[in-house]
Amino acid sequence: MSERAELLLGIADDELVLGWRDSEWTGIAPFLEEDVAFSSIAQNEIGHARALYELAAQELGTTADELAFDRQPEEYRCCRLVELRLPDWEHTIARHWLYEEADAARLERLKASDDPEVAGLAEKIDREEVYHRMHAQMWFDRLKDEPRFVAAVDELRPLIDVRDGHSPELTELWEQMTEVRRSQPAGTTW
Amino acid sequence: MIYEVFRQERKGQAFQHAGSIEAPDEQFAEWYAREQYGRRGESTALWIAPREALHPIEDFVDELNRNYHRVDGYPLKEKLKEARERASRAAAGDR
Numbered sequence: 001m002s003e004r005a006e007l008l009l010g011i012a013d014d015e016l017v018l019g020w021r022d023s024e025w026t027g028i029a030p031f032l033e034e035d036v037a038f039s040s041i042a043q044n045e046i047g048h049a050r051a052l053y054e055l056a057a058q059e060l061g062t063t064a065d066e067l068a069f070d071r072q073p074e075e076y077r078c079c080r081l082v083e084l085r086l087p088d089w090e091h092t093i094a095r096h097w098l099y100e101e102a103d104a105a106r107l108e109r110l111k112a113s114d115d116p117e118v119a120g121l122a123e124k125i126d127r128e129e130v131y132h133r134m135h136a137q138m139w140f141d142r143l144k145d146e147p148r149f150v151a152a153v154d155e156l157r158p159l160i161d162v163r164d165g166h167s168p169e170l171t172e173l174w175e176q177m178t179e180v181r182r183s184q185p186a187g188t189t190w
Numbered sequence: 191m192i193y194e195v196f197r198q199e200r201k202g203q204a205f206q207h208a209g210s211i212e213a214p215d216e217q218f219a220e221w222y223a224r225e226q227y228g229r230r231g232e233s234t235a236l237w238i239a240p241r242e243a244l245h246p247i248e249d250f251v252d253e254l255n256r257n258y259h260r261v262d263g264y265p266l267k268e269k270l271k272e273a274r275e276r277a278s279r280a281a282a283g284d285r
Contacts, residue, residue: 031212033212033213033218033222033226034222036222036225037221037222037225040229131224134221138217138218138221142214
């Protein structure tokens with residue numbers, strides 16, 4: 001696999017898995033407005049994943065759906081941070097903020113890429129991520145003096161760079177995520 | 191805090207009340223308002239105001255029942271009906 005495809009898949013997997021985890025708050029976020037907002041962020045992340053998978057799929061001669069759902073859990077390239085099932089809001093916001101910070105730096109690098117397709121997609125994604133960052137920063141500013149939040153940030157921060165091997169939680173998530181697709185014969189069109 | 195959100199559908203049109211949102215401060219209110227009333231291209235502009243900033247007026251005194259100040263005080267329908275009847279009687283009398 002080319003370096004480019006590996007790069008695209010790594011980011012796409014991060015966005016898909018994080019989008020899936022964030023969507024677990026739909027219906028149970030702390031209050032209604034935040035429920036709508038956070039669900040929308042989750043949807044955006046999955047939209048970004050699709051665009052990234054599509055770009056990789058063109059190169060690899062496959063489809064976005066196959067890349068997203070037909071690989072085995074150990075083939076995913078997402079970082080440890082996004083795969084965890086987080087039980088509370090302070091950890092969720094800590095992850096959201098840490099991820100957006102790291103994602104911003106990554107998008108800046110991609111926007112400067114010599115590859116016009118990669119740079120163009122990064123531009124597009126970044127225009128939505130601006131709002132995610134605003135959202136993450138608002139929450140950060142609000143919670144930054146809460147000891148529970150500070151502890152959650154410290155606890156999760158190192159996990160953003162862990163990409164070798166996955167936690168069992170990714171396998172659990174993969175089983176849920178691909179359940180419907182696996183229940184149908186291969187080659188089913190959706 | 192409750193914020194009231196007003197939206198303008200197209201440039202030049204009057205702003206209309208879109209709804210109310212609950213948010214801890216103005217920054218959150220802005221984010222939630224964008225999300226709920228602007229994300230699908232349904233608005234060209236939004237106004238957000240804390241509910242307390244609005245000055246409500248709910249009492250309108252009309253002790254002497256001066257309904258002639260109101261345009262709806264003039265029952266045009268009845269008057270038109272009478273006029274039509276007069277006109278048709280007059281037309282019948284001509285024959």
